[in-house]
Structures are given as structure tokens and as C-alpha cells.
Amino acid sequence: MxxxxxxxxxxxxxxxxxxxxxxxxxxxxxxxxxxxxxxxxxxxxxxxxxxxxxxxxxxxxxxxxxxxxxxxxxxxxxxxxxxxxxxxxxxxxxxxxxxxxxxxxxxxxxxxxxxxxxxxxxxxxxxxxxxxxxxxxxxxxxxxxxxxxxxxxxxxxxxxxxxxxxxxxxxxxxxxxxxxxxxxxxxxxxxxxxxxxxxxxxxxxxxxxxxxxxxxxxxxxxxxxxxxxxxxxxxxxxxxxxxxxxxxxxxxTRELNAKGSIFAYDEGLFEPFKDIGDAIEVDEIAGEIHHPETPWREPDPVISPYKGMILCKRTLGQVQRGDALFQVADDVQSF
Incomplete structure (x- = not known):
């Protein structure tokens, strides 16, 4: 025991x-x-x-x-x-x-x-x-x-x-x-x-x-x-x-392999352009991070390094560098 x-x-x-x-x-x-x-x-x-x-x-x-x-x-x-x-x-x-x-x-x-x-x-x-x-x-x-x-x-x-x-x-x-x-x-x-x-x-x-x-x-x-x-x-x-x-x-059930997460590289308020289930391409803009403390500043784009579908999405509007904003997955591949 x-x-x-x-x-x-x-x-x-x-x-x-x-x-x-x-x-x-x-x-x-x-x-x-x-x-x-x-x-x-x-x-x-x-x-x-x-x-x-x-x-x-x-x-x-x-x-x-x-x-x-x-x-x-x-x-x-x-x-x-x-x-x-x-x-x-x-x-x-x-x-x-x-x-x-x-x-x-x-x-x-x-x-x-x-x-x-x-x-x-x-x-x-x-x-x-x-x-x-x-x-x-x-x-x-x-x-x-x-x-x-x-x-x-x-x-x-x-x-x-x-x-x-x-x-x-x-x-x-x-x-x-x-x-x-x-x-x-x-x-x-x-x-x-x-x-x-x-x-x-x-x-x-x-x-x-x-x-x-x-x-x-x-x-x-x-x-x-x-x-x-x-x-x-x-x-x-x-x-x-x-x-x-x-x-x-x-x-x-649709089987998926995870590709990776899309992260924030700036602090601010996150505006998502994608919802769960949406398709996304490499280098596509998935959202923007806005800066109300400097409203004259342009928003920072959130760029996807992956192609696939959005499997999960951040629910909180405020983000910091390193926060996961989306997770991207794609249909199971043969190995």
C-alpha cells in the first residue's frame, strides 16, 4: 500500500x-x-x-x-x-x-x-x-x-x-x-x-x-x-x-490535431476578427489590439502563424504580452 x-x-x-x-x-x-x-x-x-x-x-x-x-x-x-x-x-x-x-x-x-x-x-x-x-x-x-x-x-x-x-x-x-x-x-x-x-x-x-x-x-x-x-x-x-x-x-466527432496558439505581443484591448470554427490562413490578421490610453496610436494586428480552424478563443478583452488569444487546429493527418 x-x-x-x-x-x-x-x-x-x-x-x-x-x-x-x-x-x-x-x-x-x-x-x-x-x-x-x-x-x-x-x-x-x-x-x-x-x-x-x-x-x-x-x-x-x-x-x-x-x-x-x-x-x-x-x-x-x-x-x-x-x-x-x-x-x-x-x-x-x-x-x-x-x-x-x-x-x-x-x-x-x-x-x-x-x-x-x-x-x-x-x-x-x-x-x-x-x-x-x-x-x-x-x-x-x-x-x-x-x-x-x-x-x-x-x-x-x-x-x-x-x-x-x-x-x-x-x-x-x-x-x-x-x-x-x-x-x-x-x-x-x-x-x-x-x-x-x-x-x-x-x-x-x-x-x-x-x-x-x-x-x-x-x-x-x-x-x-x-x-x-x-x-x-x-x-x-x-x-x-x-x-x-x-x-x-x-x-x-471531427478529429483534429492542434497546430498551436496565437499569442498577444502587445498590451491593450483585444478585438477578435475570428470565431470558433472559422478557417484561418498563415499571415492572416486574426484580430487587433487597441490602446485606449493613447487613442491616436494605430492598433497592433494579431497575425496567425498557422493555417487551420479556430478551436478556442480568449474571452477576456484585456490582454498582456504572452496571453493566448486563439488556438488553431486542423483535421487529423496521417502519420
Whole structure:
């Protein structure tokens, strides 16, 4: 058994539905023997796979948190076959404050894996997910959005697979989630992954894993939330974990490779000329950065170094040098 300082209020092997907290020890001035509560739900019934579902990895990403809250509340043990483990607010300090990173230690959970059992609270959470929860799982789904600063259409993210069996399982997850887009990674992954993300943790532990980008801009979009809820149940059904669910017909997924991001090289107010789904060419002007503090100054053009389609777009008008304004992707190429 891997050592951890985190105490779980649930028994992962017990049949039925359990709710409680992962207690992250946190000694501070106001609470010498205190702990940070990370909500957890475990639902188990009979034989079957284990699916680990995560949201709130970044705290300002909301569709996943709502969808998993509803799933955890609505699912009963007698409906499933196997085990579902749900973390609705994986980085609880960040999620409870609506922030990308933790206000306790400034930790970005999805840049912290494999973590450290004796580190900061974010370190400890990452370590627990990678060393305790991932080894229990057969599959993992990590739900994100563009957060406060970016907006994505509903997009699944996956690797290519490091064996024919893993590739087929990833394709099954993609087909089951049935989002309009799939961003397919062309490198990395596998048991030797050095990625500091939840997907990297899954790869290192041999767990078949996907992410999803689901809206953003600090808002909740009704259609994207519906697609997320539908996709989670379709995933459970596809692995015979929700046998009585009747999925509707698939709508189809467009597979993409990311080309790169278009960044701001000036400070000011950003006027986009492109929307998500629009085509863009190399050297095309994607927008302008205006300077109200010197209104006689000409705006600075934002030039695309890529050809493809706009996959995500900045939602905030104020920009600084280095901010990502767009992400460009194109249809999957043969390698």
C-alpha cells in the first residue's frame, strides 16, 4: 500500500453508495489540526470496471463540476455494474473560490502530478490521485473547460494509444462521449509519460484516460452541460457499467490535431476578427489590439502563424504580452 497523509472517509471496496471527504491535513493559525475537504463519492455494485471521474481540477471550470455533481447525486448502486469514483472538486481550495489555482498554495493541480505526499495541499492531492486512485481505475475521465480566460467548443482530448488494445478503448471512449470535436495528441503518453497532468498520471498507471474541454469563460452553457451529462452516461453504458441506459444515436466527432496558439505581443484591448470554427490562413490578421490610453496610436494586428480552424478563443478583452488569444487546429493527418 502506498503511503499517504490523506485520510479517506469512504471504503473503496465496500458495496453500495458512499459519500464523504478526502481529508487533506492543513495546519494553520485558525485551525492547528485542521483539514481541507475534497468531496468524494464511491458507487460500487458487483463485478465490472472502475471509472474515475474528475472535475474541479481547475477551479474556474464549471460544466464538469455540475455534470459530475448531478451524476453522483442521481446514480444509485443498483443501476451500475462495477465501480464509479467521483471527485467533483478535485482541487477544492481552487474550486470553492472559482479560481484556476489554489489560493492556499497557488498550486495548479493539473501541472503538479505526480505530486508529493509531504508537500503542499495541491502536491498531496496530486499524489493521492496518482498513487491511490489511479491504480484502482481501468478508465479515467478528467473534465475541463477553457476556464475564465478561454472558451472551447465541446472537445474530447485523447492520445493515439500505445497498443492496438489501448487505441481501440480510446476510440470507444471517444465514440461514446460523442462530442463535436476530438483533439488527438500525436506524441508523448504511455507509461514513461513525463506530463504533469491527470492524463499523464493515468498514462503512468496504465489507465485508459481522456480529457474534455467544455466551454469556459467563467460561465455555464446549457447545451454543453447537456452534452457532458449525456456523454458521461454513454461512456458508462459503453463499458456495460450502466446496462439499462438507452443511448440515443451518435452525432459524430471531427478529429483534429492542434497546430498551436496565437499569442498577444502587445498590451491593450483585444478585438477578435475570428470565431470558433472559422478557417484561418498563415499571415492572416486574426484580430487587433487597441490602446485606449493613447487613442491616436494605430492598433497592433494579431497575425496567425498557422493555417487551420479556430478551436478556442480568449474571452477576456484585456490582454498582456504572452496571453493566448486563439488556438488553431486542423483535421487529423496521417502519420
Amino acid at each position: 502506498v503511503e499517504t497523509l490523506i485520510e479517506a472517509e469512504v471504503d473503496f471496496d465496500l458495496p453500495g453508495k458512499q459519500t464523504g471527504y478526502l481529508r487533506i491535513p492543513h495546519s494553520v493559525h485558525r485551525s492547528a489540526y485542521g483539514w481541507i475537504p475534497v468531496p468524494i463519492v464511491v458507487i460500487r455494485n458487483g463485478e465490472g470496471p472502475t471509472l474515475l471521474c474528475i472535475s474541479g481540477n481547475h477551479g474556474d471550470e464549471y460544466e464538469g463540476q455540475i455534470a459530475l455533481t448531478k451524476l453522483a447525486r442521481d446514480l444509485s448502486a443498483d443501476q451500475i455494474r462495477g465501480r464509479v469514483i467521483v471527485l467533483t472538486m478535485a482541487n477544492y481550495p481552487a474550486a470553492s473560490h472559482g479560481l484556476r489555482t489554489s489560493p492556499v498554495d497557488n498550486g495548479n493541480l493539473n501541472r503538479t502530478f505526480p505530486g508529493n505526499m509531504r508537500g503542499t495541499p495541491t502536491d498531496m492531492i496530486a499524489h493521492y490521485i496518482e498513487e491511490i486512485l489511479m491504480p484502482m481505475a481501468d478508465y479515467a475521465v478528467d473534465l475541463h473547460s477553457g476556464g475564465t480566460s478561454l472558451f472551447y467548443p465541446p472537445t474530447l482530448l485523447r492520445g493515439m494509444g500505445h497498443s492496438p488494445e489501448e487505441t481501440q478503448k480510446l476510440l470507444s471512449l471517444q465514440a461514446a462521449f460523442d462530442l463535436p470535436y476530438a483533439w488527438v495528441f500525436t506524441g508523448g503518453g504511455g507509461p514513461n509519460s513525463t506530463a504533469r497532468t491527470a492524463m499523464g498520471a493515468a498514462n503512468r498507471k496504465g489507465v485508459v484516460s481522456v480529457m474534455a474541454e467544455l466551454g469556459g469563460g467563467g460561465t455555464v452553457t446549457r447545451d454543453i452541460l447537456h452534452r457532458t451529462e449525456r456523454g458521461l452516461r454513454r461512456i458508462l453504458h459503453s463499458f456495460a457499467m450502466l446496462p439499462d441506459y438507452q443511448p440515443d444515436p451518435a452525432q459524430g
